[in-house]
Amino acid sequence: MSNDQLIPGTPVVEPPVTTVVDGLELRLSTEEDHEWIRRLRHEVYARELGQHSPNATGMLTDELDGSNVYIVAVRQGEPAGFISVTPPWAGRYSIDKYVRRDEHPALREDGLFEIRILAVAPDRRGEMIGKLLMFAALRWVMAHGGRRIVAMGRVELLSMYLSLGLASTGTAVRSGAVDFQLMTGDVAGLVGQTLRRYGPLLRDLRRTVRWGLEVPFLPEDESCAHGGASIEALGRSFDTLDAHRDVVPADVLDAWFPPTPAAVAALTGGLDWIARTSPPVQAEGLVEEIALRRGVPANTLAVGAGSSDLIFRAFRGWLDASSRVLLIDPCYGEYAHVVERVVGCRVDRFPLSRREGWRIDPERLADALRNRYDLVVIVNPNNPTGVHLDAAELRRVLAGAPSETRLWIDETYVGYVGADQSLASYAAAADNVVICTSLSKMYALSGLRAAYLTAPPPLAAEVRRWTPPWPVSLPAQIAAVNALRDPAYYADRWAQTAVLRAELASMLTGASGNSQVSESVANFVLLTLPQDGIGAARLVDQCRRRGVFLRDLSPMSPAFEGRTVRIAVRDAAANARIAATVAEALNVPRGGA
Known part of the structure; x- marks a missing residue:
């Protein structure tokens, strides 16, 4: 891993916020970005650092290019830098060329993410772009269930990596003319330390940086993330609750049916007394x-x-x-x-x-x-x-x-x-x-x-x-x-839930193209999207815009690979709306792929 201080001795200048965000966009790479990414990689790692030999094409490629996730920084329409992340579902990491992971306790954890390459264009250094790219990578990893990262940090910048919260494993690696230290870090701890150090600046940047990642720029709070965006969409003042009829809350596993009539009658019949009486x-x-x-x-x-x-x-x-x-x-x-x-x-x-x-x-x-x-x-x-x-x-x-x-x-x-x-x-x-x-x-x-x-x-x-x-x-x-x-009332409702669940799974199978639909034993189904299509976060966002709320499971575990959503069973009409909305979001014709 490198960063915006690529040349030893280059001063790191903290510019005014307006300088940092002037036309700055952070987003996932597109196919059109890959050529300039390879050219910048060649400029930095071959010509500037000597880690690789220069070549006639002026581009550096790698066998992991197809597995890496690239986050790019674009400033006023021009490429400014990039950072790459190798997720665990790639099946291998670049560090495998240098160390045996089973010999390092910190590298044995399932779900390890590798922050692999960070490069900033020479004319854009000193603008905090590297730090923002690193922060973006951490947020992306966190949004995909990552708990630990591994990276190779240049030895001359070791103190800076340590100040960011990374820890050295004590393992030295040499690649070409460059010496590295193998570094690891706890993702939540790194994000927390970044927020403590740069919190005010990041809060200012949130209003002006064009943020193209499907994860909030800043963590919402320190509590556990749950479903429930559907109720939050109705507002916090509780004066628009009737709008719940326009929303399908399939992001939470609340029951689709009402409580037993006896419970409803007991509550509504004496609500004025119940509300004012201590239990x-x-x-x-x-x-x-x-x-x-x-x-x-x-x-x-x-x-x-x-x-x-x-x-x-x-x-x-x-x-x-x-x-x-x-x-x-x-x-x-x-x-x-x-x-x-x-x-x-x-x-x-x-x-x-x-x-x-x-x-x-x-x-x-x-x-x-x-x-x-x-x-x-x-x-x-x-x-x-x-x-x-x-x-x-x-x-x-x-x-x-x-x-x-x-x-x-x-x-x-x-x-x-x-x-x-x-x-x-x-x-x-x-x-x-x-x-x-x-x-x-x-x-x-x-x-x-x-x-x-x-x-x-x-x-x-x-x-x-x-x-x-x-x-x-x-x-x-x-x-x-x-x-x-x-118990008889609920046994009947649970049996109905199984029927509705099977119907929902069948409709989703026809509505989601090449996606995989899995029934649970409870009141939900899982929809896993193919590798070559949109991810779970994008599907959830597209459906939410249409009033249908699904749960992106990516932050819960890297095992979901950013591709699985959980969909709660609702009544028959709402289930049909869910399937139609998923088909629309995935551009799947009604009746199947």
Whole structure:
């Protein structure tokens, strides 16, 4: 990797903001850009640095050109510089020519991204273009689920790389006449450090730089990214809620059906009293109803305002920065956010693969658990892959786990595969297993927020001790109790969901050309776009402009390769609109490709 200070001793000048952004555009390269990229690469790396021998064509090409992603800077219509990223799905990196990755712990992680080449035209140096290109590359990597990067930094610029947050592995590499150090960095940490150092400048630039990447110029905030852009599109003042009829919210997994009529009647019949009345302090009635319906002792339960409430409370009580955690990858993003960004744990990933149908291999998982983690998180059925591991197989894996390892099983969508697949009773009698169950999605109570966990009495008691008074609102308690009392209503709605899901998958298959459509076991389908077409972010943006909101899964994991969207099941009319909108966005004629 190089940067805008290509010649040792060239001063780095921080120009006025107006100078930096005057006609500046940052975007992904087009086919028309590739010739000048190769010419600039030849000028810098052959003629200027001597890393390669000059050639008669005046252009440098590389065997990874077809796999690299190029981000270009164009100033007043003229090429100013570029940076390249080699994503993990390319299958190889340029560093493979110089080092064995299996000999370097920092390079063994699945999903590693390589920042490979950064070059700025000689007449554009000293304008911060290199720094902006590096920032753009980090934002692109983050938007595609990247957690770590690797790069080769020139030794004479080592102090600058270190100041940016990169760390040297201590491995020296020589290529041609240039000496490099192998560098690595945590993507979120690098972005955070950049924001701390250049935050005011970047906030100014956001208003003026032409930003052509399909990711926000600046991270929205420090919280976990969820779906929900569909509700945000209605405004924040809640005075345009009737507009929800014009929007298809397929970016969140809220139920397409209403709660049981008994819950609706109980809420609407006494809303004036319910709104002004404090709920039972510890939701005792809700706990008793859960215990009765699930056949577990009340002292094995703890309730919360949705599963995220329980995750934050339990994990912050059980874990600290020294804790080791294993996460399924990909899985529900709240888990990575809490253990990495909130608590700061040491995290390993158990990678899933599209080639294997996103299946969790129980033997491989059992082998991974022998590493004696403090906590292991398994979402089953998994969100966002939609694949379920049979309860009997999972019990065998859990039974062989070390006794000191706590095992957190998220069963938010288990109702779609059957009550017999829940391990709640198993957890109540175990020593180290916790089952987290949301009532929000399965019972159409997402706006009210209700969830519970089932655990050995000592673990459940810990969570209750960390619970503030009134953890679940009175409307949520009333609705949840009524929902639990009407299993027949929900069983019928879940069966209808399976029918609607199959219909949606069939329509999308005809509407999406060469894309791959995969049904989940829950209330969504996955649409994976071909390599030679538009990416997930572009499809989501095009559909959003038409009032149909889908979820781009790219930021959750590099395993999705920037090509997969999750689409929630809606009612029949909305599903038809989803399929038609996808076909329009992909320019696929109605009736198929």
